[in-house]
């Protein structure tokens with residue numbers, strides 16, 4: 001390898017947060033026949049990293065703040 005070649009591919013740390021949502025068909029509007037979807041948060045949150053690390057779904061209050069985890073784990 002010379003110093004003009006591309007470097008190696010790496011799975012760098014990139015933390016992201018996902019918030020779990022649950023959905024259901026709402027009540028039927030008998031006048032219009034429409035049924036709107038309803039969505040709400042379950043209270044579970046997951047932090048995942050591009051490197052493969054994940055906290056798994058957990059109550060948001062039990063997970064560290066993203067800034068704190070970034071300081072411990074690495075990434076931006």
Ligand SMILES: [Zn+2]
Pocket residue numbers: 012013014049050051052053073075
């Ligand atoms: Zn990572």
